[in-house]
Amino acid sequence: xxxxxxxxxxxxxxxxxxxxxxxxxxxxxxxxxxxxxxxxxxxxxxxxxxxxxxxxxxxxxxxxxxxxxxxxxxxxxxxxxxxxxxxxxxxxxxxxxxxxxxxxxxxxxxxxx
Amino acid sequence: xxxxxxxxxxxxxxxxxxxxxxxxxxxxxxxxxxxxxxxxxxxxxxxxxxxxxxxxxxxxxxxxxxxxxxxxxxxxxxxxxxxxxxxxxxxxxxxxxxxxxxxxxxxxxx
Numbered sequence: 381x382x383x384x385x386x387x388x389x390x391x392x393x394x395x396x397x398x399x400x401x402x403x404x405x406x407x408x409x410x411x412x413x414x415x416x417x418x419x420x421x422x423x424x425x426x427x428x429x430x431x432x433x434x435x436x437x438x439x440x441x442x443x444x445x446x447x448x449x450x451x452x453x454x455x456x457x458x459x460x461x462x463x464x465x466x467x468x469x470x471x472x473x474x475x476x477x478x479x480x481x482x483x484x485x486x487x488x489x490x491x492x493x
Numbered sequence: 494x495x496x497x498x499x500x501x502x503x504x505x506x507x508x509x510x511x512x513x514x515x516x517x518x519x520x521x522x523x524x525x526x527x528x529x530x531x532x533x534x535x536x537x538x539x540x541x542x543x544x545x546x547x548x549x550x551x552x553x554x555x556x557x558x559x560x561x562x563x564x565x566x567x568x569x570x571x572x573x574x575x576x577x578x579x580x581x582x583x584x585x586x587x588x589x590x591x592x593x594x595x596x597x598x599x600x601x602x603x
Contacts, residue, residue, distance in 0.1 A: 384536070413589070413590065413591075415591075415593075420595075421595060422580055422594050422596055423591075423593045424593070425590035428590065436588075436589040436590060438590065470536050470537070472536070477589050478587055478589055480527075481539045481542075482539065482591065484536030484537045484538065485536050486534075486535055486536050487535075487536050
């Protein structure tokens with residue numbers, strides 16, 4: 381059984397560019413949640429995908445979008461990058477939409493210059 | 494916004510019990526208390542959760558006061574590898590998201 385994996389590990393972009401981050405959920409999990417963690421802060425919920433549909437969204441603008449694929453892996457897309465988008469992006473997989481346990485990946489460190 | 498209040502930092506000697514407090518005075522009847530921890534440069538890791546009763550698993554114990562307004566996470570024999578930021582989270586039973594605060598930075602000293 382493999383855990384949650386994310387790619388890439390690190391990424392550097394410039395302001396205005398677009399970025400796609402990827403997450404492979406733990407085997408058997410059908411739900412992926414994405415979080416943004418700024419330096420020194422706790423993770424903030426971006427959105428959740430359940431069976432390929434968005435199921436809940438945090439206070440993030442529409443330029444943050446996502447996808448979930450039939451194998452339950454997921455992508456986070458961010459358009460028109462801003463300097464404040466620099467953060468650690470975490471995905472968490474779970475079985476069901478309100479699980480007691482979410483399994484987090486190691487994160488992708490995004491730096492926007 | 495996070496519904497919990499935790500100390501910013503705590504220290505503990507290796508081999509001793511680490512007791513991490515959390516205040517959640519506005520908790521409602523259907524909200525659970527969760528604890529996660531985040532070791533430096535890694536994703537958060539689930540530790541334990543509870544609703545009303547005290548809970549214990551292989552990692553820790555969770556003590557919830559009778560009025561449910563506060564709780565304590567206990568690591569019975571802290572090791573250096575327990576050095577991490579510990580997050581106490583209150584979540585509604587039907588909510589899909591975890592709302593993290595800033596957590597408590599626990600440092601276990603040799």
